[in-house]
Amino acid sequence: MKHIDLSRGRISVQVNQQHSHWDLDDLLDFAERINPKRAFLFVSKVLGKHIPVAPSVMQRSYADLTRLIPTDLQGPICVIGMAETAVGLGAGVYRELKKIHGQNAIFLTTTRHPVSTLPTLGLFLEEHSHAQDQFILTSHDQAKHQQVIHAKTLVLVDDEISTGKTFKNLINSLKNSGLENVERIILVTLVNWAEQHLATEDLEIPIEVISLLQGHWQWQSNNQNIQIDMPDVSATHQQAQKIIAPNDWGREPCYLECSAWSHVKINKPNEKILVLGSGEFSWIPFLIAEQLEQQGAETYFSSTTRSPIMQGHAIESICSFTDNYGLNIPNFAYNVKHQHFDRVLLVIETEKDSVDPSLFEQIKNLEVVSYEP
Numbered sequence: 001m002k003h004i005d006l007s008r009g010r011i012s013v014q015v016n017q018q019h020s021h022w023d024l025d026d027l028l029d030f031a032e033r034i035n036p037k038r039a040f041l042f043v044s045k046v047l048g049k050h051i052p053v054a055p056s057v058m059q060r061s062y063a064d065l066t067r068l069i070p071t072d073l074q075g076p077i078c079v080i081g082m083a084e085t086a087v088g089l090g091a092g093v094y095r096e097l098k099k100i101h102g103q104n105a106i107f108l109t110t111t112r113h114p115v116s117t118l119p120t121l122g123l124f125l126e127e128h129s130h131a132q133d134q135f136i137l138t139s140h141d142q143a144k145h146q147q148v149i150h151a152k153t154l155v156l157v158d159d160e161i162s163t164g165k166t167f168k169n170l171i172n173s174l175k176n177s178g179l180e181n182v183e184r185i186i187l188v189t190l191v192n193w194a195e196q197h198l199a200t201e202d203l204e205i206p207i208e209v210i211s212l213l214q215g216h217w218q219w220q221s222n223n224q225n226i227q228i229d230m231p232d233v234s235a236t237h238q239q240a241q242k243i244i245a246p247n248d249w250g251r252e253p254c255y256l257e258c259s260a261w262s263h264v265k266i267n268k269p270n271e272k273i274l275v276l277g278s279g280e281f282s283w284i285p286f287l288i289a290e291q292l293e294q295q296g297a298e299t300y301f302s303s304t305t306r307s308p309i310m311q312g313h314a315i316e317s318i319c320s321f322t323d324n325y326g327l328n329i330p331n332f333a334y335n336v337k338h339q340h341f342d343r344v345l346l347v348i349e350t351e352k353d354s355v356d357p358s359l360f361e362q363i364k365n366l367e368v369v370s371y372e373p
Contacts, residue, residue: 002024007039009040011218014217016215027044027213028043028044028045029043031043031314033307035228039221043313043314044190050334051335052302054300055293065093065190065212069188070186071100073186074152074183074184076153077104077105077154078105078155078179079157080109081093081158082159085158086157086158088277088283089158093188094157106148106151108138110124111135112280113325119139120138121174122135122173123135148253150181153182155186155188158187162217164198168203185208186209187209188211246258258284259287260291264369265295266292271343272340272343273343275289275345276301276346276347277303278324279331286301304331304332305334308330317334319336319359319362321362322358326350331356336363346368346369347369348368
């Protein structure tokens with residue numbers, strides 16, 4: 001058992017099963033949330049969210065996870081990535097599944113950004129989160145909408161499972177939205193802390209869990225009376241800044257036929273580049289990072305987030321700034337400022353001038369990459 005002492009207590013983790021290619025130290029580090037509901041955070045080393053990671057390492061986790069998923073899935077198959085953290089993980093798993101199932105599988109993500117031009121399919125809560133409200137959007141394309149509605153297999157992807165309660169809330173929302181033909185549910189996650197004790201037992205649909213690591217954790221509070229001032233990052237209303245990039249990466253149901261934006265290229269071989277996604281807009285930035293790595297750059301990927309975390313442990317540096325969606329909420333880029341990169345590319349789905357000017361002061365060689373039709 002591994003023990004990590006934090007300011008509000010001790011987190012202890014026990015690993016019971018792990019993939020032959022991935023152990024606990026390969027997958028995780030730890031940090032402290034600025035959140036009164038939960039004091040600790042499992043910080044993924046392969047997700048490309050809080051710790052910069054090579055795109056090829058991320059792809060290897062996608063492939064290893066997908067190889068564990070049964071191949072006898074009955075279609076239509078609907079793969080859903082959980083915002084904001086597992087949007088890219090969900091897309092990566094879908095990309096691998098599509099090699100087997102083709103367009104018999106469709107992909108979408110949950111979102112905290114309702115879009116006025118897309119219909120809302122459902123709403124659910126991520127109860128332990130810093131931003132609880134999550135939306136499920138659908139498509140005006142009736143063929144894609146009907147493929148989601150008539151899904152017989154759901155593949156739900158998140159970075160970790162603690163209790164399964166968020167998945168349960170999502171499944172109930174989907175059932176209430178008309179998904180009445182679901183016969184099988186596969187939960188796909190990097191780390192399964194719930195083991196067999198999922199809060200999904202009353203759903204009356206067979207549920208299987210696929211993960212690279214399985215175990216359990218225990219939190220022991222030290223009863224320190226520490227004031228936690230969590231910033232308000234819960235806004236989910238229509239954004240003031242217009243989204244100009246297509247929603248073809250999963251916010252709208254799709255077959256993930258999007259590609260890296262071709263106008264982004266390396267300047268010289270072997271340059272060290274960090275590509276930053278922006279919040280849940282992470283798959284297109286990941287594809288750009290993957291493309292730059294293939295072109296010969298030493299490339300890393302991570303993403304900004306609205307999740308407030310204390311400095312220390314896995315979090316060595318913090319950039320704090322206002323979001324680019326016009327919601328006027330704090331955003332953060334972790335583990336960037338203390339590292340040297342030849343270029344830092346922030347890839348956004350809004351206009352270039354939507355980026356907080358203070359971020360350029362914190363990251364001196366920052367370049368903003370926006371959509372070009």
